[in-house]
Amino acid sequence: MLSALYRTRITHLSRTPVHHYFEQGGYSWYVDVDDLPQLPRWLQPFARFEAVDHLSPPTAGPDTLRARVDQHLADRGVELPGGTVTALLQARVLGYVFNPLSIFWCHDRHGTLRHVIAEVHSTSGDRHAYLLPPTGAQPAAVKKALYVSPTNEADGYYLVRAPLPDAELDVTISLHRENKPAFVATLDGTRRKASIANVLRLQLVAPVAPLVGAMWIRLQGVTLWTQRAPVVREAPIPEREKVGQL
Template identity: 75%
Template sequence: MLTALYRTRVTHMRRAPVRHYFEQRGYSWYVDLDDLPTLPRWLQPFARFEAIDHLSPTGTDDDSLRARVDHYLAGHGIALPGGTVTALLQARVLGYVFNPLTVFWCHDAQGVLRHVIAEVHNTYGGRHAYLLPPTGGRPAAVKKALYVSPFNDVDGYYLVRVPKPGVALDMTISLHRENKPAFVATMQGVRRKPSTLNILRLQLSSPLAPLSGAMWIRIQGITLWARRVPVVPRTPSVERERVDQL
């Protein structure tokens, strides 16, 4: 079983139109979608992995998370029969989940990394998946396509650097306009074994991590509003792809 926990430190740096910085501690799971971890019954409420939290439904009887990845790739003319798909994501904790960023690393049958999917979620229940090449430690550029923040329009492009996690986790996403970074987010972490003890430690150090993460982002939004940062209205035409949470 390929499963690991990462104790994470997430930072957000807004550079325009005002400078604003915050950071938060949490944790993420790194899993094999064909071999998701099975926890003791009493721990399961603190770590559940649900297909409905990611990507689009397959429209078939098999609507597992792995099937949704294959369905997404097929929509882009890609097939990876027999290949492993690993993911960095947050699990549901007591029924609640918030994944600002989920990353899927898609390999062929020989174990070679062929494609990366970076799925961005906003606090309104919308999400959009970006298909990226396997650039390793170098960033890949992709046009922004989802309304994420009420203080950022759906324009510009992202530079996404999401190398596969190892002993350490180190990812960066920056939003650029006019070839200048307007916003930079990082996620760094240290790998831990998914032992019962480590899971309990993370629950104590970051209780209800998905809920606290979503709340913290909203608090930062209130702070920006108080600083009179212009608000960009959210309209159906702004969110080019939306999948309602079920």
Template identity: 60%
Template sequence: MNPELTPALYPLRVTHLRRSPVHHYAEHRSYSWYVDIDRLPRLPRWLRPFARFEAVDHFDGAPGDTLRQRVDTFLARHDIRLPGGQVTALLMPRVLGRAFSPLSLFWCHDATGVLRCVIAEVQNLEGDRYAYLLPPDEDQPVAAVNQFSTSPFNGVEGYYLVRAPRPAEALDVTMSLHRENQPALVATWRGSRRRATVGQVLRLQLTTPLAPQMAALSMRAQAMILRLRGVPTVPRTTAPQNERVRQPMTVAAAGPNWAAKNRSWMPS
């Protein structure tokens, strides 16, 4: 890993294309930070309300745990231990106390710098989160069986294809929901790297203000449009009160037909 790549900012164009049961396209502007979770950015006090990173916004854990401790706990449940390894993450920070991140990504390396696994954590508007453990394949999408409802219109059937290469000068992430081997929903996050400077943070507050709040508002607006178009909702599966983050699911590398296989994956 090149330590000079973190921290960085990525102004994003986020798109959602729903192909079933209706064709619907939406996009909005946002941004994410790319950080080393052991060296989270320390901003001037007056700027911190616009970029705070709180461990409680990700995974589960004990009060007072750091984000790194929560990631290590998550990995340890699956017999993965990466002492001395770097974990970089693509995160949306809290802005004015509000936290909402539809997708957070964590790239987990061993002590030699080799990428060992990726964690994709998704969140819905109700505040429930679910973390998917993915293999470290950056050249092609990997498949993961759907276990979590991210919207009122998506149940837990089908599987995801996730392509999440580590950010460099460009960021290009795709996550698509497939049913019967056909894409029903495709979401993309694309942007270009910017230096994480005070000036850049301030510019983003002008060009993309209140990013978490606006992401949630965009999702609610699109949900209203889909309801007006007659798209049926599915019964919501609610996480237990004490289980905001559920256990990760089985995953598999994508095969020729990109179909999910029911087997667990672990790094060797």
């Protein structure tokens, strides 16, 4: 599979405790974890892929992104020997990375999609990966397990709709409590060839995108605070893994 880029639009809609909406532009990579993009040396600072930025390390062998996916599946009793794994994620740009959401589509050796891993990252460096069935355009339900926002507790459940990207990317995640949506986020975009020209072009329209994205999310948190949204304290999370930034 040839790598691709998606020029993305992210929207966030909070319905409770206060109504708040914002959107931002950016871009994401769509890659085969066994065949990560090999860019010219002079361009590598703007697109570097590190296994440490995702999931948990393997118990044995080389620490690669594929090994981390396999370990995550094996820990849950799943094996996909020889199957392709594609991923939607952000690369490190000038040493910094922030992936609010990384998605891995896991296929068996016959090319059939078997599992989807949706990994959520918080701005404080915590992350949690949810293993989902391949529901296509229909959402899959999963219990929320990570404190992400100071205005939302780590309760409720997510509905995640993450069909395989094609010419268009169309992902939706909604947080529900008492069968009512408290928060809805969307990620959509148009596919582009991962050419040198397109990588350079995206550095102009979305410079240092991971850093800007993290700062923008923090700014929205401040905005919610000024709107008197109640602040929810984070409960201790045992053995949580911090994301390396540099």
